[in-house]
Amino acid sequence: MLETLKTAVWEANMALPRYGLVTFTWGNVSARDHETGHILIKPSGVDYEALKPGDIVVLDKEGRVIEGSLRPSSDTPTHLALYARYPDLGGIVHSHSPQATSWAQAERAIPLYGTTHADYFFGPVPCARLLTQEEIATDYEHNTGLVIIETLDNLGINPMHTPGALCAKHGSFTWGKDAAQAVYHAVVLEEVARMATLTETINPSVKPAPEALRDKHFYRKHGPDAYYGQG
């Protein structure tokens, strides 16, 4: 079932090592079929070199395996929590890509330092707080999803305008309207993180970009008055 989407999820997963975002099995991509609500996700701990489209696991929205002989990613409950809360999400990426993960380990949001960032993220990339000991002990992966949602809620962030977040001491999640766009945003995040670190090295007292520049770049690519691209 859902063979076309299965292939798209497989392709999105295969793109992670090609873009230098994952070492070994440290990442996964999922997608949602909007009609049935089913979630398709990478199986846990399978090498990218060995991964085949048929290995992609199909789950219902409660996370029960509907199709596939392999265990889904151990991060599945995080994906499910995000899909449940945000109906517009069609794809999610989890990765330990080095530049973004270093900001997560540093427990800092990535400031909006320039137009490369503003073209895709309408504000800083937020960093969710550490989980409590209790949240770690029980339903860790589900709670990882909840703390991302809590972070976006507290900051009043529209997830379709800021398509990603860092998890303190862990890694990043990015998302989009489908799996391919979620991967695209993971690549953007890694580049934005790399440049933010360099920017602060070059000028330790640097300030974020002004709001007018952020708005200009975000809205020339997104929304009703966008004029970037072929329309």
Place this chain on the structure above:
Amino acid sequence: MLETLKTAVWEANMALPRYGLVTFTWGNVSARDHETGHILIKPSGVDYEALKPGDIVVLDKEGRVIEGSLRPSSDTPTHLALYARYPDLGGIVHSHSPQATSWAQAERAIPLYGTTHADYFFGPVPCARLLTQEEIATDYEHNTGLVIIETLDNLGINPMHTPGALCAKHGSFTWGKDAAQAVYHAVVLEEVARMATLTETINPSVKPAPEALRDKHFYRKHGPDAYYGQG
């Protein structure tokens, strides 16, 4: 029309990802036909993998499309402003290459720290100021060109001796006698930016290279007494 130049502009665009200067569609190259004054430029938001020579858009110097079925790059008005002011320019590159863009985000000119820099840029690579809210709101891309010109004017810079500039919080523009040379200068800029960051990390109180060394290296490659290369 202008098929040879169209191919040259296509090749120059394709060189950007090959040199690691662009991710996705974050860059563009244009060239001017000196005889007609026409400008040839990459279409907006087209993937490099899909770009074909026939996709290059031909414009007159006021920016009206003369040939081509795609929208020109959204940065076209910046290119046009630079061509209008500097009659010797034959090619321009815009890029978000990470090392140079980090200096732009840090809002600092790149000091001339060594002969690699002096071989191609006769002084620091300047960083144009942020645009005002008004300049962003109306004719943003045209004003980006004007602020580069303002910066070169204020510093008394000859654009053929300092073939590039940074735009605060944005990215870089480089140029040259043709599209290929503009790409060459974009590669030089990225290397020079990378080494300048490292240089300040290694020695936070480092000083720029002396003028005598700058002059020696610049003029052994450029001008009537040049003796580098095969003459």
Place this chain on the structure above:
Amino acid sequence: MLETLKTAVWEANMALPRYGLVTFTWGNVSARDHETGHILIKPSGVDYEALKPGDIVVLDKEGRVIEGSLRPSSDTPTHLALYARYPDLGGIVHSHSPQATSWAQAERAIPLYGTTHADYFFGPVPCARLLTQEEIATDYEHNTGLVIIETLDNLGINPMHTPGALCAKHGSFTWGKDAAQAVYHAVVLEEVARMATLTETINPSVKPAPEALRDKHFYRKHGPDAYYGQG
């Protein structure tokens, strides 16, 4: 003899340059045959491009050559000392990979800054002290093994839970149940080292990850209740 293991050791050695862990001949991998106690190791100073499975040297546990026409790696006594002390080790890697070696040169243990680290190393990656002048003068390579053991002993470290250590001013050793896993841990160490440096650059007052998060990630991959992977 031991042709299958010889091929595995050759493959593990060939993986080092492929993962970017060695320049020229700066690294070596060994394995132990648990039945005979024999050690198989790369020959000294042989280029990876020229290395063949038949070049792998077979030694008894005292280090006498049993098979092979080439001299074993000059680091062999370090490998032997570790195998002698830790009966569970089946493979060892020595490398001068740049990120981990820079921590060794800085004489600092790598703090546990995140889950990528905790997935494989149950605590900081320790850094062994400098050898004394006497330890360098006589049996240098053997003493290098002893000082790693001393370090793990002093810190109460289980080598199967913290599968690697840095040697002050030198490089790293990693290990595992076999040669392939030792290489895997060398790749992890390099990534963890890279991110630790970036993490401290981004936030100079960063703190290590809490123990609860370390435990969660380590034990979801290792031990009786592990649920990562396909079981």
Place this chain on the structure above:
Amino acid sequence: MLETLKTAVWEANMALPRYGLVTFTWGNVSARDHETGHILIKPSGVDYEALKPGDIVVLDKEGRVIEGSLRPSSDTPTHLALYARYPDLGGIVHSHSPQATSWAQAERAIPLYGTTHADYFFGPVPCARLLTQEEIATDYEHNTGLVIIETLDNLGINPMHTPGALCAKHGSFTWGKDAAQAVYHAVVLEEVARMATLTETINPSVKPAPEALRDKHFYRKHGPDAYYGQG
């Protein structure tokens, strides 16, 4: 004439871009034929992609072209000065490789922070002083050679034990018994420079490696008691 050596010099030149040491034409390799004293060197400003063995220029030791239709590298007088002073040199590399050049731009010698360095350089990699305005104005490239010699003399350095030096605000020269070994040392220098920068970032108060460790590593690879490699 000297066709075998010409091919070796061509191969050594071609190795520079393969090892990531040069961008465009920013580097050159020469070799000396010990019998005739002739010097073979890359022609000036020729792209590596276009370079052929027959393009290598043959000079006598005073620098007069004996064979070849192209101009020799503009850095030829530096090479000649070093060959004239050091009879054991058989090959020299000049490069602007980013890590080493950043130390040159920072005007700092590279401290001996570990065994990777000590395996090939018996002490810090020295940094020659800036040339005076007079030395730049007249015979710049020849004076670049003289200031390297002055530096080694002042520090009592044996060039066969410390096979390279930095030139303030410029780049590096490395050398060896032949062109291939000079390239090998250029690769070592770049790695050593990369790790020295990282080492100081990780530990700003780091100290150089002790002399006993330097001696151990240098002499296990070099001299009558060497035991590294296949003898």
